[in-house]
Amino acid sequence: MITTKLNLEDKLPLTCSRTGTCCHGKTVWLNPWELALISREKKISRTDFIEQFCDFGGIKLKFEGEKGWKDLKSCSQYIPNFGCSVHLGRPLACRLYPLGRQIQSEKVHYIHEGKEFPCLEGCPEVVNLPFMTVGEYIQDQSAGEFEKSQDNHLELMQQLANIAFELFLDTGLAQSGDTETLNEWIKLGEITPDELNVRIGKDWLNALVLPEIESLENPTQFTNQHTQLLLAKAQEQFGTLITFEEVKNASVLIMGVALQLSRSFGADPKSLSIHWVEAAKSHLQ
Numbered sequence: 114m115i116t117t118k119l120n121l122e123d124k125l126p127l128t129c130s131r132t133g134t135c136c137h138g139k140t141v142w143l144n145p146w147e148l149a150l151i152s153r154e155k156k157i158s159r160t161d162f163i164e165q166f167c168d169f170g171g172i173k174l175k176f177e178g179e180k181g182w183k184d185l186k187s188c189s190q191y192i193p194n195f196g197c198s199v200h201l202g203r204p205l206a207c208r209l210y211p212l213g214r215q216i217q218s219e220k221v222h223y224i225h226e227g228k229e230f231p232c233l234e235g236c237p238e239v240v241n242l243p244f245m246t247v248g249e250y251i252q253d254q255s256a257g258e259f260e261k262s263q264d265n266h267l268e269l270m271q272q273l274a275n276i277a278f279e280l281f282l283d284t285g286l287a288q289s290g291d292t293e294t295l296n297e298w299i300k301l302g303e304i305t306p307d308e309l310n311v312r313i314g315k316d317w318l319n320a321l322v323l324p325e326i327e328s329l330e331n332p333t334q335f336t337n338q339h340t341q342l343l344l345a346k347a348q349e350q351f352g353t354l355i356t357f358e359e360v361k362n363a364s365v366l367i368m369g370v371a372l373q374l375s376r377s378f379g380a381d382p383k384s385l386s387i388h389w390v391e392a393a394k395s396h397l398q
């Protein structure tokens with residue numbers, strides 16, 4: 114698949130016709146803030162939203178609706194002949210589509226994949242609309258706060274992974290000759306999202322996906338509060354570990370939580386776990 118990097122000034126057929134043509138056959142992940150927002154827009158609790166409309170315990174929207182565009186199944190939030198039922202609360206992936214957003218070496222890139230520009234190929238209405246720059250499109254889609262939220266969750270993921278590192282490297286576990294912990298980290302990156310949920314357990318999954326935070330207006334405040342809740346939980350559970358077996362299990366558990374969080378904003382747990390294992394090994398040399 115060809116990936117093209119875009120500049121904010123690039124002008125493309127990005128003006129959205131808002132018909133929802135593209136809401137079929139996609140993968141839309143939800144970070145915890147996006148889950149809270151979309152549930153509020155739907156006017157149901159997050160728990161009910163997960164039960165009715167999500168896969169993998171609340172980190173992905175179901176796409177099991179009526180078949181439409183290209184004979185693909187529609188998003189659980191799509192209403193035929195109407196469009197998105199949660200337009201104001203739609204997540205970042207929907208706001209950016211057909212673009213993607215990548216962060217490499219702390220630099221943000223916008224990309225699109227494939228040879229053809231998907232809006233021209235799939236949405237006949239767009240042909241007659243004026244072109245927009247990438248920057249104008251992002252503004253038009255009110256994506257700014259959602260991008261902030263993705264960046265905040267990236268930081269939270271790193272903090273959780275740091276706990277796994279500390280448990281492995283700073284407790285004597287690594288120096289004891291343990292090889293299982295890093296093998297388990299790799300396995301966590303390879304198993305399915307549902308299997309990973311089983312590994313981390315309901316208690317940690319709820320702490321990750323359903324934090325008890327009322328105010329949703331500011332994504333940074335939301336993630337800061339979420340971070341405090343998760344760090345306090347880790348401190349409570351991991352603060353009094355005694356045996357290496359307990360430390361290993363704790364390191365694997367919190368790494369699993371970090372990897373599941375990474376998936377909720379579209380990162381690839383497999384390459385992350387490989388990267389983190391290499392980083393841990395480099396600390397031991």
Ligand code: SF4
Nearest residue numbers: 136188190191197207
């Ligand atoms: S949330 Fe709305 S915009 Fe996003 S895929 Fe579903 S129906 Fe489409």
